[in-house]
Amino acid sequence: MIFELIIGVLCIIGYFYIRLKIKWNFWKDHNVPFPQPEFPFGSTPMFGWNSFKQEASMNDLAKTQAMALGFPKFYGNYIFGAPNLMICDPEMAKQIMVKDFDHFVNRQAEDFIKLLEGGHFVDQVWANQMTALQGDKWKNTRATFTPIFTAGKLKGMIKFMHEVTNDLVKSVDQEAKTGKAFDLKEKFGKFSMDTIATCAFGVNAKSFEDDKSTFAMNARAVFRNSRWDVLRIIMALLPGGKEFLNFFGSPINKKHVTLFFYDIIRGTIEHRMKTKTRRNDLVDLMIDAMKADTPPEEDKDTEGQFDQDAKLNHKVVSKQMDEITMVATALVILVAGYDTTAQTMAITSYFLARNPDIQEKLYQEIMECVGEIKNEKGHPDYNQIQSLPYLDMVLHETLRINPALGIITRVCSKDYLIPGTDVLLKKGNEVHINAMAIHNNPNIYPDPEKYDPERFTKEAKANRHPYAFLGFGQGPRNCIGMRFALLEAKLGLFAVLWKYKFVATTETVEEFTLDPSSFLSAPKEALFVKVEERQQ
């Protein structure tokens, strides 16, 4: 209690300290639109006050801010006193994410990463995650690990995904037999968890057998921020705050959850190296990737603009990594891959239940493919699953309406004059690409609230700016796991939709709202539907 009281007092001091730092007129002086200031952190409801109040999700705020300002190309707000640019225009997004990438290699503010580095051991693990790494260290890590997600490597991993689809279908079959509605978020959470656990760590997380498996409970805890979690972050940003927390043995990040995964990952890596056993899963591929003599593999699936723009011209200096970087990289696969994929699958299935005509069209496509499957278990191979355009369109439309990350951040690492303006961003200023604004702009996507996969036909995409879709980010710092995620989601949905139909019931919400306590875009309500077995 006393501890919390001291933190409360420090936060009040910090509030006034931050207020003094805010350069209130920065955007006004540059004639850049900005939302009305909101108590207490200036006009920046994204982090700070709103995260603490937990009233609206970041995606909702990003969307409503851009709507209120009439979808400008860009607008400004403030983050802890520093001007932050919000980009709502695809061409400007391309400028930042690709053309001027040199100025925007980093995702998080240097000050924040410095807070994590050199502090509590748990915070050092988080500072070494690919999502957080900076500059050359990030380039080295990214270039070293990119080859583990090539089409060739994914083909080798597909058998593990097939095993988990068997468990998923068994579980869906039980739901069909009871005829009761069940929560899609829970079902696909288990699927995603078990897929990552087996592909990345060689662990059977047994989520379908045991609802409360320790692995699952800990993985879920990574994504849920209590007020105390937010308070620690705010506290750490204040002068002396980190030292205060560390003095009491408290890291800024979640301690028990981090240590749980750290132990699993380190144990697996040690075991593999000692016993020289191989599964060809992500852990093995990571160990391979770090061997100096591994020749770079040519990836034939990278002709599209997305992949071209993602190319990172960087010569890896040394592949030798310390233990923390290795474990942190494995941990990020779980952190970045679990909830994102689970939510995408759950929301897709919800939309299919709500739109029976779309589900029917997808079913027809799947049934055509089923006729070509040769193995008796009915598992599509890599090429078969990739040859289903409508399934791909459906997933992309889900991510348009509900991108897992509605705001994609970059930090300016050298001064940058925004093209066509007199706005000079200084080193350390943040830039947020407002994917929610771009995805909901009626001039780009007419009738944006409507779920309509036809927006992602080849022709429709060719008629739009390529950066009008930001579901997986763009440029050299885009989502490294995109192909893994799409493969997993397609296999899971294929396996279920072939035999069962998602049906909305009275328990199915008309619309879902987003959970403000999750930094990812996740429905707050349960997504209840029932399944009916199809007559084959």
Ligand code: HEM
């Ligand atoms: C549907 C599922 C997924 C979605 C929607 C998604 C989306 C994203 C987005 C929007 C970013 C930021 C990109 C940017 O800043 O330009 C990102 C980064 C990242 N994602 Fe994913 N992701 C998904 C699944 C996965 C999976 C399965 C993995 C790992 C196997 C993964 C690993 C990562 C990593 C490591 C980064 C940081 C990359 C870097 O900083 O270099 N993601 N993801």
